[in-house]
Amino acid sequence: MSGTEKAGSGTTKTPADFLKSIRGRPVVVKLNSGVDYRGILACLDGYMNIAMEQTEEYVNGQLKNKYGDAFIRGNNVLYISTSKRTLAEGA
């Protein structure tokens, strides 16, 4: 079910399909305030609430805080982007 979905990630049909496909992957979440959160996307819901792991907070490109787990309330989210940079490189 989900395995085949992940395997066939070539074409995604809707925004919801994109959001399903990035679960478990490194992402960048940009808030309306301009702050970035980088980490592993654990899960999200219909309000765009986000649970992340190994979360790093960047303000104006500077690393400000680290959170083992973080919950971000969906109303603050401007966008979610997959990150090409691996966390291993960052660490």
Added chain:
Amino acid sequence: MATEEESAVKEPLDLIRLSLDERIYVKLRSDRELRGKLHAYDQHLNMILGDVEEIVTTVEIDDETYEEIVRTTKRTVPFLFVRGDGVILVSPPLRTA
């Protein structure tokens, strides 16, 4: 431990549920931060926190040098109702810490 937590977190609010009765960090709008024990919450992220430390960060401009001065003000509140629509981020304590 990570795998246990991962299987327990199927939707983001599970992360909040797992934080009940634990001390959590809450980032609010207007540069406010809270640390307190999570007693209760709802789907709006209204929360009841106990033994709360509130930190407010303000930036002032020095009249003479025009330097930015970052100042933090702290206060403690025994019991606090937080309205959910001001919440930006909630983080449970670091397991490794």
